[in-house]
Amino acid sequence: MEPIQQNIEQVRSRIQSAVSNSGRTDEVILLAVSKTKPASLIREAWECGQRHFGENYLQEGVEKVTTLEDLSDIVWHFIGPLQSNKTRSVAEHFHWVHSVDRLKIARRLSDQRPEHLPPLNICLQVNISNEASKSGLLPEEVPVIAAEVMQLPNVQLRGLMAIPQPCDDPEQQRLPFCKMAQLLTQLQQQFPDRPLDTLSMGMSGDLEAAIMEGSTMVRVGTALFGARSYSNSDLNS
Ligand SMILES: *Cc1c(COP(=O)(O)O)cnc(C)c1O
Numbered sequence: 001m002e003p004i005q006q007n008i009e010q011v012r013s014r015i016q017s018a019v020s021n022s023g024r025t026d027e028v029i030l031l032a033v034s035k036t037k038p039a040s041l042i043r044e045a046w047e048c049g050q051r052h053f054g055e056n057y058l059q060e061g062v063e064k065v066t067t068l069e070d071l072s073d074i075v076w077h078f079i080g081p082l083q084s085n086k087t088r089s090v091a092e093h094f095h096w097v098h099s100v101d102r103l104k105i106a107r108r109l110s111d112q113r114p115e116h117l118p119p120l121n122i123c124l125q126v127n128i129s130n131e132a133s134k135s136g137l138l139p140e141e142v143p144v145i146a147a148e149v150m151q152l153p154n155v156q157l158r159g160l161m162a163i164p165q166p167c168d169d170p171e172q173q174r175l176p177f178c179k180m181a182q183l184l185t186q187l188q189q190q191f192p193d194r195p196l197d198t199l200s201m202g203m204s205g206d207l208e209a210a211i212m213e214g215s216t217m218v219r220v221g222t223a224l225f226g227a228r229s230y231s232n233s234d235l236n237s
Contacts, residue, residue, distance in 0.1 A: 004041065005048045007224045008032075011207075015218065018211035028211055031077055031200070033221035035060065036228045039067040045224070046071050054098070054219055056080030058089055065093045079161075079200075079219060081135055088112045096121040098161040098200050098219075101135050103148050110152035119156040122149070123200050126183065128176040129165040136162065139183055146187055150194060159198030159216070160184050166205070173206045177213035184214075 008030075015028050034042050035056040042053055042064060054077040055061030065076050077096040084104055090097055091112040100106050100122045113120050124145060127136030137145055142160070149157045160183060164176035180201055188196050202210025202218035210218060221228065 004044045004224070008045060008048050008050055011220055011223050014207060014223075015211065018208040021208075022212045024211075024214075026216070028215060029217040031079075031217050031219045032224050033079065033203075033219050034064070034225060035080070035221065037225045039064045041225060042068060043071065046074060051075055052077060052217075054079040054221075058082075058086050062089055062093050077219075084108055091120060094120070096123070096158075098123045099125045099135070100149070101125045101127075101137055103145055106145075106149045106152060106155055110154040113154035119154050121158045121198075122155050123159050123161040123198055124149070124157070126160050126162045126180060128162040128180055131165060134163070139179065142183055143187065143190060146191070150191065157194065157196065159196050159200065160187075161200035163203075164201075164206075168205075170206075170209055173209035174213055177201055177206075177210045177215065181214040 011030060015030060019028055029052055031052045031054045032045055032050050033054040051073060052075045055064065056079055061078060068074060076094045077098060078090050078094045079098045082090060082099050082105055087105060087108040091109045092114055097109060097120060106122060109120055124142060125136040126142060127134050127138055146157060160180055162176065162180050167173050180199060184196060184199055198217055199215050200217045200219060202215045204220050204223035207218040207220060
């Protein structure tokens with residue numbers, strides 16, 4: 001068996017165990033984070049049945065989207081920091097954006113979404129560990145920004161995303177994820193008619209904790225594709 005296929009099966013079984021341990025019956029989507037990895041490896045993963053892929057860097061991501069245009073029903077997620085002068089290309093090439101942390105970014109994505117495409121799915125990124133250096137909305141800002149984003153015609157608000165402060169203790173890992181789940185519940189109550197179905201949280205080192213707290217989409221890089229040439233510490237600055 002190819003290593004990539006083995007890794008996908010391993011991660012899928014970690015997800016399955018966490019789902020059954022938490023007594024859930026719903027599905028958790030595996031988002032394969034392919035930043036810094038070649039298009040050929042993404043193609044292999046696709047051949048193993050993987051469909052959702054996440055990219056952090058715009059130019060690199062757009063190159064892969066274009067190279068892999070022949071792969072049917074592949075779903076591209078932009079998950080990296082997003083500057084407002086880069087929104088057009090994201091709006092044109094991706095199906096999802098997880099890292100929306102300002103109304104201005106959401107407005108531009110909506111304005112720049114090509115007419116022939118369905119609305120762009122977006123998540124609001126939340127600075128759930130309240131780290132001074134990190135991007136993301138503060139939890140208390142979320143309801144107001146969400147209400148504004150819902151007015152935009154060409155984006156569809158699907159939920160919330162977070163990258164909590166790394167932590168090795170599985171019990172401690174659950175705290176920020178629990179806060180995220182509460183925040184999404186609050187939004188769902190405030191906007192019952194909206195498809196707010198997504199909690200994008202959990203990575204290679206904490207996906208079990210995230211699933212225990214209700215994650216619907218885990219973003220996994222290292223456990224699928226191996227180590228990257230640089231660390232996670234600069235991914236969210
Ligand atoms: C790189 C990255 C991941 C994947 O992290 P791993 O620890 O390699 O699984 C998830 N989310 C975001 C936003 C990332 O930038």
